Amino acid sequence: MKKISYSLLLLWMASSAWAQKGKENAQVCRIGLTYEISQKANWGKGRPVVTQVIPYSSAERAGVQPNDIIEQIDGIPTVELTADDLAILLNPATRPDMVLTFQSAQGATRTVRVVKECKPVDAITEAQLAMAFNMYSLETTCTRTFTCPFVYTATTDTVNFAQFRTFSFAEVDENNQELEMDLNRIIEREMVKKGYERNLQAPDMLVQTFYFFDKNPDYVGPNPIKLKEPVYRYNANRNRMEEVPFLELGASSSEAPYVLQLGFRLIDQKLQPGRVLWECEANEMLEEAFGLKEYAQMHIPLMCTQFPYLRSRKNVRFIVTQCTYNYTGINYDMNKLSNVVAIDKGSPAYEAGIQAGDVVEGIEGLSTDYTIDEFTAAYRQFIMNTMVYRDASTRFTDANGFDRCMYWDTFKYPEVNKAIQNANNLTAFAYLYYFAPYVNPTSNNAITFYVKQGKERRKIIIRPTIRSSVSLTVAGRTSK
Incomplete structure (x- = not known):
């Protein structure tokens, strides 16, 4: 905690x-x-x-x-x-x-x-606050990490990948024509997203796939001592994290009933035909059968994140941040959250007449007149007190290492809403998730702000814009 x-x-x-x-x-x-x-x-x-x-x-x-x-x-x-x-x-x-x-x-x-x-x-944006208060709505806002057993290789030759702009595919194996055509379609979609063009006549690169799936001849049985932790991966096609029947990295091969391999390489056809420019290979240990096509649909988009720029060569750790929140355009004072320090021009709050220097005294009837320490203590207590309203079957660990993250139990939405409406929980900033049924059971995503402007107090109703984004990155050191 x-x-x-x-x-x-x-x-x-x-x-x-x-x-x-x-x-x-x-x-x-x-x-x-x-x-x-x-x-x-x-x-x-x-x-x-x-x-x-x-x-x-x-x-x-x-x-x-x-x-x-x-x-x-x-x-x-x-x-x-x-x-x-x-x-x-x-x-x-x-x-x-x-x-x-x-x-x-x-x-x-x-x-x-x-x-x-x-x-x-001293400004803090609503996007930052949405992440800070994300336990109100883990369903929409959270940062998670996962690791894929990818192994990448790239040519050691000094060749600029910017010279390669078109691609095509190696000849399809007639014995596995349907599968290989499916794999090629998935790869083509990702390459086109990056701006590459398919050229059947004279491609700069040739894409060659390889794959394998079978029962594991070395399988003995599950580890009788270690409790298996659930494994999650991000599915870009469904825009969500999903539990998958894979063993954790580091597990013994004797624990896996099935093994799967999938990879593809990009072969030079322009400067030095036959030279492998780039390759990614995944080797998974599975606790149950998992189709190669289904695996490819989930993992080829992840594999392609490191072409043409290769940051991590083995056991790649990904960070996925999903954030959906109500955007009004108010920037609050990080030292006193009731104070407005800036308004984004053209935003809903700007159009409603809220200005820098205003004081937001309340939101949806809940006071904002508290210190940072008071908000933090109340948020911590809210998390502890509402654990009983969460669905234990959805439990996961977030990127900060908090291992009791769980979605709300859909049958307990009324209790969740009651806790959020409780003034003692200091939940004014739950307005960031007012579109969610567990925060606001009505379908009216209009938010009432009680604002002090100079000596005047105003009741201002704002209909926010719902902002939604997903950011997927390979873990590494970067600059801003």
């Missing part, structure tokens, strides 16, 4: 770490992406490569994609720039925007204008 009880404080500390101390009206500016300086000879060596694009950010609106190489910042080449140089160039002190030149996965170069998004240094 310790990690949950301090989740709000940790979030605020992380936000304030970017403060410009000693300056009045200090601001924090972002363009909405993270990056790392590539050390890979095949993709962007010595230049920043985008590792994540923040949902609803300026970078996302500009069409920036993970694995894009930042070639230039305002016309200045980025190759061999230091991390400090990049940080300065990506946050020009005298300008609200910058011009970035990117090289995309399929080799195309494009130039876009990205606007800095600046907020007061």
